[in-house]
Amino acid sequence: MNAEVTPCRIDIAQDRLDDLRERLERTIWPAPLPGDDWDTGVPTGWLRELADHWRTGYDWRAAEARLNAYPQFTTVIDGQRVHFLHVRSPEPDAFPLVLTHGWPGSVVEFLDLIGPLTEPAAHGGDRADAFHLVIPSLPGFGFSGPTGDAGWDTNRIALAWAELMRRLGYDRYGAHGGDIGAAVSPQLGRVAPDRVAGVHVNGGPGPMPPLPLPEEELATLSDLERDRVRRIEAFMQEEFGYIAIQSTRPQTLAYGLTDSPVGQLAWLMDKFREWTCPREALPDQIIDRDRLLTNATIYWLTGTAGSAAYVGYAQDSAWGAQQENSGTPTGSIVFAHDVGICRYAETENTITRWVDVDRGGHFAALEEPELLTVDLRAFFRDLRS
Secondary structure: OOOEEEEEEOOHHHHHHHHHHHHHHHHOOOOOOOOOOHHOOOHHHHHHHHHHHHHHOHHHHHHHHHOHHHEEEEEEOOHHHHHHEEEEOOOOOOOOEEEEEOOOOOOOHHHHHHHHHOOOOHHHOHHHHHHEEEEEEEOOOOOHHOOOOOOOHHHHHHHHHHHHOOOOOOOOOOEEEEOHHHHHHHHHHHOOOOEEEEEEEEEOOOOOOOOOOHHHHHOOOOOOHHHHHHHHHHHHOOOOOOHHHHHHOHHHHHHHHHHHHHHHHHHHHHHHHHOOOOOOOOOOHOOOHHHHHHHHHHHHHOOHHHHHHHHHHOOOOOOOOOOOOOOOEEEEOOOOOOOOOOHHHHHOOOOEEEEEOEEEEOOHHHHHHHHHHHHHHHHOOOOOO
């Protein structure tokens, strides 16, 4: 087995960037539907403005330089190229931590965490809370894409992360993730319980409550928990369409998203609007628009709309299958948009810390990086030794 870890830099050819601008300029726009609001999808007026900024104001080279400021590598694990950032803290006793993103995200989700986590003393924290960070792109996503074969479920990804950490020389470490990362990280604790000191997620590690809940069970929930159940039910009724498409026809969807940058942008922005908090705000009022565009540009330049959907949603094995409790200490911070409920999470996880927050959305590292940083430091503080 070739276990070589190879340094890399992102260096997109200029003709690819020129092609992106030309395609944006030649976009054939649909007529807006009545009202041109978010009820029917991404509004044409708003997306036109964002796409125009992508074409004329956004600077990929600046984003590329920001990524290249951190050490990046590739390695092949289980036949799949895996791209990752590996940022070691200057603190000699720093604790290793692997951060896993989700869909529709990428490694750029975590850029604002790198400094505070690796050099806490320089960001108002205690140097004893320092981390060495490993930030991989999920198989099929971004610079880890596309995928060469099927079967990249949470278990296989977790096994790949365990092998990645072994190759980097880390015998004991922590794991954090959101969205897909909130499923992969607990699974890493299950496949490598002797090495994973603790698992931390935002949004809850699952499982979700079995719906519909009997009235007598609903009555035992708190007001906050009942609201989360209601929002899960609303999601299944009003927002499940993207999962239905991505889990059944990812290749058909990929043709449009890989050929049209505006199509790719709209597909991603729909979820950034729905899952940020407050929902009524435009996504670029909550997350820097250039960061949103860097994320979209990575999907575009790597042509991974299909493989990201395939890995995230179109696998044969059930992402929500019943899991064994590994006994690994598990912490969760649940921001206002998200719907994790502790009593159900405890059926599969050893919950040692649960924090409910009255603000913030699904994209914790992008929306509330300071709160997430504080919670990560607090959770792992007693698990380092």
